[in-house]
Structure formats: structure tokens, C-alpha cells
Amino acid sequence: MAVVEIKRLAQALSKEYNTPNPDLAKCGQYLSQLKIALIELQYLTHEDKHNNIEELTLARDVLEIGAQWSVRSKDIPSFERYMAQLQTYYNDHSELPASPLKYNLIGLNLLCLLSQNRISDFHTALETIDPEQLHNNPSIQHPIKLEQSLMEGSYNRVWSSRSDVPSQEYLFFIDILMDTIRNEIASCSEKAYTSLPLKDAGTLLFFTNMEDILNFAKERDWKVNPVEQKAYFHSDADEKISIPADQIIKQTMFYARDMDRIV
């Protein structure tokens, strides 16, 4: 397929995607056609050096729409693939004009890593970002603040971050994150409290109706006392401390062998 053809397709795609209510299935079709075309011209494999700035920008724009489209259609693996392909355009082609979507997408990627609890990848990705943008760009600051709150345990702040997302696509990942957080809070509560009134447990876990709370309590295997309206947690005080005999024998043998060698 010629470059002209790709241009036509890309225009059709961006037109469709930027309507208020895009037809996601149709965009998907456009995208798969475009991807095949781009691969034929080796824009995605980078076996040849391409120098035409206009064409490279075109390929990048298509990939950017693809990444956003993946988020809208809730397809995380596809989003990750698009991001991986975009990395080359962001890092190695400094001659391209800066894309307005770049930091928005990088922020999304950070959030995606966070929602899957891939903290070490999150920090590695953070290092590649220009420090100037790191401090000032709202799309980047949002996931950074989120990670900080998560590490500290200020779950309240994570919950309220829903209201000030930089763009609509962020919500998808934040919703995934919420489930993770709920489980985090639950595991913290189990250790921190001996018992908790069900109503307070609800506020702590950001539940609004009683049924959800009860279901959740069941999932986590909490003992609920219906009369007192309280949930009791297991305490680890009655766990027995055993003597690690096996380990000690192994260690002592190891000492004996080495001592023998010295003496």
C-alpha cells in the first residue's frame, strides 16, 4: 500500500475517533488495516532507517490513536503493545515535532503499570521522563502522586484522585486500581483492628450499601456477628511458634564442615 493510501486511511480513522461518540468497532477495523500497511513499509519494525519526518509523524499519530482506542475498548495487552511501539518514536526520533498526546499517553502507561502493581517497571518508566515534565506536567504528576499516596497508605487521597483525572481514559485504570486498593485496605484492617463495626468497615472500604460489605466480608473470610453488627478478624496471637529444627541442623552441619577445613 502506498503512503498516499495510508494517509487517507489515517485521516478517516482520526475523523471517526474524534467524533463525540466514536464507533469503536469501525476504528478497530481501520487500525488493523493501517497496521498491516505500516508493517509493509517497515515503520513498525525499523529495519530500515526512515528519514521522512512527515511519514514518521503519520505513523506515530496512528499508533497514538491506537493506544487510546485500546483503553476505550478496555484491552490492556493491546494498549501495552501500542505503547511499546510508541517508545521508539518518543525516545529515538528526537527530530519529530513533539506530539501533544505524548505525556498524556505516558501518564496512562504509568497508571497502567500501577494498576497491575508493577511498581519496579513503573519506576523504570519514570526515569525516562524529562525532569521538567516530571515536575510540571499534570498528566505525569497524577500517577506520581497516586503512587506516593499508595506507598504511604493515604488511600483517601487515591479515592479522591478520581475527581481530578487529566483525561477520561485515566478512569479506566483508576477503576482497576480501586479494586486493588480495597484489598489492600482489607488486609491492613485485618492486622490493625481486632474488630470493626460493619458500618465503619463500609466507609473505610468505600462501600455505600450493606450488601456489598457483607459479600466482601464473606470473600475475605471475616467472622460477622449480625447482632452486634461487627466484623471480627483473625488474630495471629494464637499461632504457634515452632523450633526450626531442620534449618538449625543444616546450619550446624555447615559450620562443622567449614570449621573442619580451617582446623
Place this chain on the structure above:
Amino acid sequence: MSDAPRRSTRLNKNQEEEKAKAKAVDQDVEMEESPAGSSTDAPKEKVLGAKELEALVIADIKQHFVLFTKSAKTHEARFAIRALRSVSSLRKRLTAQALAKSIVGSYGKDDEARKRLLVYLGSEALTSITPEDEAVVSKYDTPEVDVYLHLLVMIYLLDKGQLEKGIELSNITIKVVQELNRRSLDQLAAKVYFYYARFYELTGRLAEIRPTLLNAQRTATLRRDDDTQSTLINLLLRNYFHYNLYDQADKLVSKITFPENATNNQLARYMYYLGRIKAIQLEYTESHQCLLQAVRKAPQNNVTAGFQQEANKLLIIVQLLMGEIPERSLFRQPVLRKALIPYFQITQAVRVGDLNKFQETLATHAATFNADKNYTLILRLRHNVIKTGIRMISLSYSRISLRDVCLKLHLDSEEDAEYIVAKSIRDGVIDATIDHEKGFMRSKENVDIYSTNEPQHAFHQRIGFCLKLHNDSVKAMRFPLKTVNQDAAEVEAARDQERTLVQEIAEADEDMDEDHDEL
């Protein structure tokens, strides 16, 4: 590197040089019979004219030629290493004239390399050549000498700041080295690659040479060329770090094995890079081990100040992230004191658990931390500050209301405080329970540590370490084969050789440090 520590290293270096000169004057009295010895050159600068000095340089280069040839003929790397060690002392004295004369003296008149190198040296050098220089030509048939002269010209260009010329010449030299498959070239090749990358770094074109370095690394690995391999690995890592591509650096590290026989200097650098990668990936314990090794393997003198400062900065942050507080004495070392001031303040904030002070320090020194590329790592410390704060509160109060916790730690709200305390309890930072209805946190009684398995673990670790140390030292011991009946003269000669060797090692260390400073 930021401006301030750089300046301090320069200062240190000057002092160091002066000291070295003073020392050399003392030695001069004792060692009058050996005028060509490198240690006596420093004071001679004052006594001798430019002509004699030049003659000395040329004589030194000639001597190196002999060493390289010997090394190639006997397949003994140590002669080449010895020559390369004294390059650092030679570097300070290199002049275009001396180089031009050496070149004229060792190539045939129509040799292509001769013409090429002379062009790079500039017209000034050309005019200095007299017919008598050209008259005595002692040709060397080993390519080592050829590469060595290329290397010297490269160093000369680097010192004179002629970077574009340097890039051209280094490209040519790399080609020459790659075409020759000779084991006796290994040590030289490593140096050539180092300066090659240095030229590209100074002109900000590091990304371009990545494929070349990767290819060379592969070849060096296949040929088991330890010197080149270790140099190239470090160059590649440095290259990736320059563009913050930690992802790719990590992938490279996972696919290579760092040669065991690499020199300490290369190992120290490698450990530093590895420590940084691990720190970014939140593997603090491993990172700590690597950085500790890096700090210990690096030569401990004033000239390595740059490297020591960088490595220690990172080490401090990693220690803090692990929840340890670095020792106070670290910040008092003269080499490190000035550079570590911002880090010292951060450490204080973390130690006390004062969130406000932490944010203040972070704001004041943001530029320094950014320049050190440590800013994101320090940002992570925020929750360590809170943790320490909670631990202090839990230790001092047996019961405290969540409201007070919130006020003491300057948190946003009581709910936040509750979540944070709950998380610290789960993470094992404190041993306490929360009473939700009454809104307070109650600390549990301290458990007697000796009733647990903890002491046993600690002892096991220490015993393990001691045994390993013993085994390692047994492995490292070497026994000389010939110790019987050496006659007096031989002993004397051996001692002399030993003395020069020690000196050269010291100089080579300095050399490494200088390179480090530049890095």
C-alpha cells in the same frame, strides 16, 4: 555532575599534584642513577629546557614501543599493561612536536598512517620536523605500535579539545583495531574504545555509537577478551544511562556476564551502574551490596573524588530507602563533606521523621538532586519519613489518639492517619492496634527479642560471612614457584623492578581517577 563538587575535585587535584611534586623531589636525591624513571620528571620540568623534556617524552614513547613489541612476541600481556600504565604520566607531557617526531621516527616515509597522523597533529607539528629526525627511522613491524601511536594522538586531541578531529581519528583507529584479530592488542583496544566513546560523549552524539559498541562487545565476548569486554560493558551502560534508558540497560545486564578478570577500576564502575539499576527497580538490598562494593573497590584517594561522591550519594539514598541511617562519619570525610551536604540534610529529616523539613530540603536542593539524577529516588523517601515518624510516636506513647498522630505528622486528615497507621501495622513498622470507635492507636508491649529466632538468624549471617571470608582468602593466596638461592644481584634487580611497578600502579590509579572525574 554539578558545578560545586567538580570545582572541589579540581582543587584537590592541584593539591595532590603539588604533594606529588614535593615527594618526587625527595626521591630524586636517592634515585639519581635512573634519569629516565618517570618519577623524576616532575621536578625536572623546572630544571630542564623544553628541548630536553621533549627528548624525554620521545624516549619514553620509544621505550613503550619496545614493551609492546616484546608483549606481542612473547604473548605476555603484562608488558603491554606496564606500558599502558605509564600513559597517564606521559599524557601530561605530550606535545605535538614530540608526537610528530615519534611518528616520523617509526613509520616509513610513504606510510599512509604517518601522513594521516601528522595531518591530525596540525601544521605546527609539521614544521618542527627536521631532516635529522627523518634520517633515523627504526621501523617496527608490529601493529601494536601503530595502534599505540594512534591512541596517543587521540589523547592529545582530547586534551587540546579538538573533538571533531578526534572523532574522525577514533573512527579510523576503531576500524584498524577491528580488522586486526590479535590477542596482544586487547589492552590497547580497550583504551581505544574508551576514548572513542569519550569523544562522542563530549560532542553529545552518544546514541550514534551504540550499534558499534554492541557489535564490538559481542566480538570481545567471543574472543574472551576480558579487558575490552569489561570496558565496553561499562561504556554501553554509561551510554544507556546518559539517555535514562534503564530498561535497556537492565536487559543488557541480564544477558551478559561481567568478566571475572576485569580490573578493579572497571569492576567498581560496573558495580556502581548495577547498583543504580537495582535501586530504580526497588531492589534495595542488592543495590546496597553493589554500591558498597563499588565504593570499596574504587581507589581511596583524592583523585577519585568524583566517583566516590557519586557512589556515596546513591549509597546514602539506598540506605535510607532500606530504613537504615547512614553513619555520621561518612559525611565528615574531607573528600565527601562538601558534596554530601544536601544529602546530609535529607538524612537528618528522615532520621527525625519530620515531613515538613523533608519537603523543605527537597525544594531547596531540587536542582542538585536533579543534576545527580537522584530526584525520583529521593521522592520515594517521603513515605520512609512518615514511617519513621510513626515509629517514633509508637515508641513514645502507649496510647495516642489518631487526631494527635495526624497533627504530629502534618497529615491531611484523621482518616488518612488511620489508613497510614493501619498500613504501617501491616508492613511491620510498628506493633500496635487501632481502636476505631474510640479513635486511638495502642502500642503493644515490646517483645523480648531473645525469645524469638531473630538472634539466631543474625548469628548465622555473621558466621556465614566469616567462613566465606576465610575461604575466599585461602583461594586468593598465591605461592611463588622459585624461592631458592637467588643471588644478591638478582634480588636487587627484583626489588628495583618491584619499586617501579608500585609507582606505576599508583600512577595508573590516578589515571583511572582522572578519567572518572571526567565522567
